[in-house]
Each structure stands twice: as structure tokens, then as C-alpha cells.
Amino acid sequence: xxxxxxxxxxxxxxxxxxxxxxxxxxxxxxxxxxxxxxxxxxxxxxxxxxxxxxxxxxxxxxxxxxxxxxxxxxxxxxxxxxxxxxxxxxxxxxxxxxxxxxxxxxxxxxxxxxxxxxxxxxxxxxxxxxxxxxxxxxxxxxxxxxxxxxxxxxxxxxxxxxxxxxxxxxxxxxxxxxxxxxxxxxxxxxxxxxxxxxxxxxxxxx
Amino acid sequence: xxxxxxxxxxxxxxxxxxxxxxxxxxxxxxxxxxxxxxxxxxxxxxxxxxxxxxxxxxxxxxxxxxxxxxxxxxxxxxxxxxxxxxxxxxxxxxxxxxxxxxxxxxxxxxxxxxxxxxxxxxxxxxxxxxxxxxxxxxxxxxxxxxxxxxxxxxxxxxxxxxxxxxxxxxxxxxxxxxxxxxxxxxxxxxxxxxxxxxxxxxxxxxxxxxxxxxxxxxxxxxxxxxxxxxxxxxxxxx
Numbered sequence: 292x293x294x295x296x297x298x299x300x301x302x303x304x305x306x307x308x309x310x311x312x313x314x315x316x317x318x319x320x321x322x323x324x325x326x327x328x329x330x331x332x333x334x335x336x337x338x339x340x341x342x343x344x345x346x347x348x349x350x351x352x353x354x355x356x357x358x359x360x361x362x363x364x365x366x367x368x369x370x371x372x373x374x375x376x377x378x379x380x381x382x383x384x385x386x387x388x389x390x391x392x393x394x395x396x397x398x399x400x401x402x403x404x405x406x407x408x409x410x411x412x413x414x415x416x417x418x419x420x421x422x423x424x425x426x427x428x429x430x431x432x433x434x435x436x437x438x439x440x441x442x443x444x445x446x447x448x449x450x451x452x453x454x455x456x457x458x459x460x461x462x463x464x465x466x467x468x469x470x471x472x473x474x475x476x477x478x479x480x481x482x483x484x485x486x487x488x489x490x491x492x493x494x495x496x497x
Numbered sequence: 498x499x500x501x502x503x504x505x506x507x508x509x510x511x512x513x514x515x516x517x518x519x520x521x522x523x524x525x526x527x528x529x530x531x532x533x534x535x536x537x538x539x540x541x542x543x544x545x546x547x548x549x550x551x552x553x554x555x556x557x558x559x560x561x562x563x564x565x566x567x568x569x570x571x572x573x574x575x576x577x578x579x580x581x582x583x584x585x586x587x588x589x590x591x592x593x594x595x596x597x598x599x600x601x602x603x604x605x606x607x608x609x610x611x612x613x614x615x616x617x618x619x620x621x622x623x624x625x626x627x628x629x630x631x632x633x634x635x636x637x638x639x640x641x642x643x644x645x646x647x648x649x650x651x652x653x654x655x656x657x658x659x660x661x662x663x664x665x666x667x668x669x670x671x672x673x674x675x676x677x678x679x680x681x682x683x684x685x686x687x688x689x690x691x692x693x694x695x696x697x698x699x700x701x702x703x704x705x706x707x708x709x710x711x712x713x714x715x716x717x718x719x720x721x722x723x724x725x726x727x728x729x730x731x732x733x734x735x
Contacts (some may be wrong), residue, residue: 392704399696427693428569428616431625434727455722455729456715458704464528465710471527485706 315439315446316410318355319421323405326351330401344394352393357440357447358386364450365462373475381475384482389458391486396453400425406432417441528710530717531644540646541709547649548691553698556691570614571689576625577606577613578669585667586628590636598623627723630667631660635724644713652716 313321329347330336336343362382363370373381408422418440424432438450451458469478531537560568584599602618602625610617619625634656635641642655653661665671670686673679705711721729 388704388706392700395703396700399699428565428572431627452722454719455727456718461711461714461718462706464530464714465706468527468710469706481706 312445315412315419315437315441316407316421318439318446319423319437319448320407322351322355323407323423326397327401327405330397336398341394341398344398345390348390348394348397353386353390355446355448356389357442357449358382358389360440360447360449361385361389361459364459366466367460367463369467369470369475372470377475377479380479381482384479384486385462387486388482392458393451403427405435531713533643533645537644537646537713538709540648541712543648544646544651545708552687552691553695555688556695559688560692560695568689568692571685572693573606573610573616574613575670575686575689576616577603577610580606580625581669582664582667583626583628586630586633587626589633590628595626599626629657629660630663631657631720632724634660635720641717641720644717646713652712654717654720657720 326347329351330344333343336347359378359382362378362385365385366373366381370378404426406424406426408424410419410421412419419438421437421439423435423437425435426432433454434452436452437448438452439446440449441447450460466478469481473480528534563571580599580603584596584603587593587596587599602623605618605621605623606613606616609615616625631653639656641657645653645655645658647653647658647661650661670679670682673682701708701711701715
């Protein structure tokens with residue numbers, strides 16, 4: 292756990308300079324294409340090596356995510372109840388859960404074509420939405436929208452909406468319910484238990 | 498699955514749902530959007546069980562038995578039929594341009610696309626839309642009402658349940674007069690839809706702390722997004 296926290300902090304603060312200067316739409320496009328190319332071509336990944344996908348997400352995608360902000364958003368007003376220490380653990384656990392979900396989605400949908408929608412922003416904007424679409428044969432394309440915020444370390448993704456549902460705020464009522472039942476520690480415990488199952492084990496063993 | 502039993506069954510379900518929604522004050526567990534959570538969780542478990550023993554295995558078998566191009570043809574075929582009332586709903590929502598595009602899709606795909614088996618309209622730049630009567634009511638300003646999990650049909654709101662009744666009534670497949678053909682097509686459509694959703698399953702399993710509330714909140718967010726055609730007012734404040 293400590294190791295992961297260290298890793299998270301390191302990732303949050305040690306961005307390559309090039310990515311800092313990238314426009315948000317270029318950033319989303321570059322990272323998505325890079326990761327998808329690997330997922331599509333790598334033989335081990337194609338044969339079901341999920342640990343390798345998790346590694347890929349850790350190194351390529353995580354540096355561009357703001358997990359603290361994501362956790363705050365998922366908690367909503369309940370975030371006031373969490374002490375800084377509890378918040379640290381929550382960020383860590385929520386991060387594991389999101390990474391795992393994201394990796395799973397990448398694996399399941401890797402063969403679909405991604406379309407990047409036209410993007411416009413004013414020069415002084417610091418909060419933007421970058422729209423992409425997953426093409427589906429026979430159906431309406433599924434939208435994947437990335438919300439990014441500009442901070443001291445460049446643009447960071449703080450929310451992802453898939454088909455109109457946020458991967459982050461979708462947890463809000465569940466989190467609130469857990470906190471109502473067993474306090475912030477109850478929520479932490481539920482997240483830890485969830486993360487102990489399935490593929491999270493691979494992520495933690497790293 | 499005779500038409501009469503089907504419809505009576507559906508009415509009963511609707512009656513139960515509306516009654517349950519009416520009793521909202523009694524059985525509550527705190528979520529204002531979900532006043533009949535107890536009932537809903539039971540229905541969710543029922544649907545989940547039905548899916549596990551019947552629909553999901555059928556979808557997996559279907560996926561294994563038929564090559565991808567054939568399955569795509571099936572999805573396209575039903576998608577083409579659906580485009581007709583998607584167009585009608587776009588008209589009702591005051592979006593004639595989109596409606597025109599939907600009707601254009603039906604014409605192109607039914608002819609050049611050989612009875613809808615090939616979605617040539619998308620290739621030609623006419624994007625597929627997703628509309629239904631529930632969205633039309635939402636567009637007209639009807640509030641969504643309580644969240645309801647319907648047996649067989651799954652997550653809805655009270656408004657979307659009323660929308661669903663109209664969707665079923667206007668569904669060309671459900672209204673075919675030849676019972677055997679109609680039932681085979683309905684079954685094929687259910688299985689084909691389910692097969693398309695198999696990957697999403699795994700992602701939800703991976704993501705959800707509590708599958709019931711994950712599906713509920715996802716449904717409610719998605720419906721809101723659809724009513725605004727992908728551009729709902731952003732609501733981040735707690």
C-alpha cells in the first residue's frame with residue numbers, strides 16, 4: 292500500500308515535460324492511440340494477460356489522471372467527512388478500482404474503432420471536454436468523453452463519461468450509502484474488499 | 498408468448514410498477530430517486546437470475562455459432578426497423594433534420610442495404626440515432642419519476658415505463674400478425690441485443706461495488722444524457 296501511495300505521488304508529480312505542453316485533445320488522442328496500438332498488437336495481452344494491461348495503464352495513462360479530484364467528485368459532499376489520512380487511503384483504493392475497470396474496458400473493446408470528435412477551445416480555458424466515440428457495428432456509436440482540467444502539471448483527466456454515464460460520479464450514491472452505514476472507514480473497508488477480488492490482486496502484487 | 502397473454506402480462510407488470518411507485522412513501526432506504534428500492538432489488542435479482550440461466554447462455558451460444566458478419570447483419574436488420582420510430586420520435590421532439598436523416602437511413606438501408614442487413618447509410622454519413630418515447634416525454638419536460646426495475650425489461654423510470662408501452666405498441670416486430678414469425682424474431686432480437694452487451698457485462702462486474710446501484714445510477718445518468726442528446730447541463734457540485 293505504501294509503495295502504491297509513493298508510486299501515485301511520483302506519477303502525479305513527475306510528468307514528462309512534453310505531455311505538459313500538449314493541448315488536451317492532442318493528449319487524449321496520443322495516449323489513446325498509443326495504448327490501443329499496444330493492446331491490439333501485444334501477443335500476451337491478446338492471449339489474456341491482464342497483468343500486462345494493468346501495467347500499461349499504470350505507465351501510460353495514470354500520469355494523466357487526477358485521482359484526488361476523481362475521489363472528491365465520487366464522494367461529493369461526503370468528502371468533508373474524510374480526514375486527510377482517510378482521504379489518502381480512499382484515493383489509493385478508488386484508483387485501483389478505476390484502473391482495473393479501465394483496463395477491463397480496454398481489453399473488451401480493443402478491436403473497435405475510436406473516432407476523435409472535432410475539438411475547439413478558447414486560449415484561456417482551463418476546464419474542457421474532449422469527445423471520442425467507439426464505433427459499433429450495427430449500433431449507435433458509444434460516446435466516451437474525457438473531462439480535463441489544467442493545473443500546474445498540465446492537463447489532467449478528472450472525469451470520464453461512457454455513454455453518458457460518469458465512471459466517477461456513478462459511485463456517488465453507493466459511496467454515500469456506505470458512509471451512512473459504516474462511516475468513512477466502512478467505505479474504505481468495502482473498497483478494500485472489492486479490490487481484493489479478481490484482477491486487483493494482480494495490480495497490488497506489482 | 499401469445500400476444501394476448503403477453504399484453505395482459507405486461508399490463509399487470511405495469512400496474513404493479515405504478516402501484517409500487519405510488520406506495521413510494523412506505524418502503525424507502527434513503528435514495529430519493531429510488532423510493533421503492535426493496536421492490537426494485539427483488540426485480541433486479543429476478544432479472545439477473547433469468548439472465549444467468551437463460552438469456553446470457555443463449556447469447557453466448559449465438560455468439561459462438563454465428564460468425565461476426567452474420568451477427569452484424571442481424572443487428573443491422575433490427576436497427577433498420579427501429580430507425581423508423583426513432584425518426585418519428587425525433588419529429589415529435591422537434592428535430593426534423595434528424596428525423597429526415599433517420600427516414601433517409603431506412604430508405605437507403607432497406608434498398609441498397611438489402612432489407613437492412615447492411616448499414617450503408619452510416620457509411621454514407623447518415624449517423625444512427627437513439628430515441629424512444631421515454632426520451633420524447635423527457636424532452637417535452639415530463640419529469641422522470643421514481644426508478645423502477647421492470648421484470649424482463651429491466652431498469653426504467655416511471656416516465657420511461659409509459660414510454661416503453663408506446664415503444665412496444667409501435668414496434669413493427671411485436672405487431673407482426675404471423676405469431677410464429679413474430680415470436681422467432683422477438684427471441685432473435687433479444688438474444689442478438691444481449692450478445693452485443695456481453696463485453697459490457699465484464700466491465701460492470703469489474704467496476705461495481707454494488708451491482709444494483711451501479712446499474713441504477715448508470716441508467717439514470719445515461720437517460721439524462723440521452724434526453725439532452727449528449728449535452729446535458731453539467732452538474733458537478735455535490
